[in-house]
Amino acid sequence: MATVIQLPIQTYESIVEPDWCPGCGDFGVLRGLELAAGKLGIAPKDMVVVSGIGCSSNLPGFFHSYGVHSLHGRAVAVASGIKLANHELKVVITGGDGDGYGIGLGHFIHAMRRNLDLTYIVMNNQIYGLTTGQASPTTMKQVRTKSTPEGNFELPINPIALGLVSGATFVSRGFSGDNKHLADLFADAIAHKGFSLVDVFSPCVTYNKINTYDYFRKRVYKLDGDSGHDSGKMESAMQKAFEWDDKIPIGVFYRDEQPTYEDHEKAFRDGPLVKQALGLGAETFDALVDELM
């Protein structure tokens, strides 16, 4: 196995300062990602961070690597394209619960069942932060928001259960209030070969006064260690996925080694597409560009 040369977190410091509200959970996610990338020794040139739209989706601007700030709900689609063009890159998707579990839900499910080698970090604050406090797909029942003044009566999405039934081969949850645990989780998720989901409780201190740091500090416990959970067993993972209320698990729910989409794709046997010859003469290529542009 190749020796990993760890890198300092300064490697990933952007020239752009985060403009999140003071105390926003997304700061913890950014630091966790810096620590994880440093632990794995990933050079910024070998990494792409892709997002959609939302407060959380601003993250690629605050992290020094390649990055794309795409369209609302389209981060997974853009990341899939990047991965297929050059599967040697580490591709990490960062975004919010509205972005990924609402408008982007279709892309999310299909990427999981394809087992593309992508890492998806969802900053789940159970609210639309950027648009100033409407209910999101993970807002709990009865919670009052700008768009649910009488209390939310929709059933929230359960991202962990959804990840499990959709074929993700690494399904996990973290909490912004526990940086060290979060960084280790991100490192494991990025190192995992296949689709990794990390749903992160990342409190919105401005618009969600229910799911606060205190709310989670009182409830979260770690699956790793002596919880008795076996992350190799789907049944156990599914049971843990439905624990909520007084005790909420964080850590790795499920992990499985399966061939990835890239492993199956014949076109990749000669290396990443970007490094392969086009198979067209220069004249044909120029003619195509003229026709299509």
Ligand SMILES: Cc1ncc(C[n+]2csc(CCOP(=O)(O)OP(=O)(O)O)c2C)c(N)n1
């Ligand atoms: C197609 C489209 N629809 C709606 C919007 C408006 N919009 C921007 S961000 C957002 C929700 C963001 O929520 P989330 O993904 O949870 O991110 P957060 O701000 O909470 O981090 C919405 C509805 C948009 N930009 N584009």
Ligand code: SF4
């Ligand atoms: S509005 Fe909420 S999610 Fe957005 S930056 Fe502020 S605290 Fe974070």
Ligand SMILES: [Mg+2]
């Ligand atoms: Mg949100």
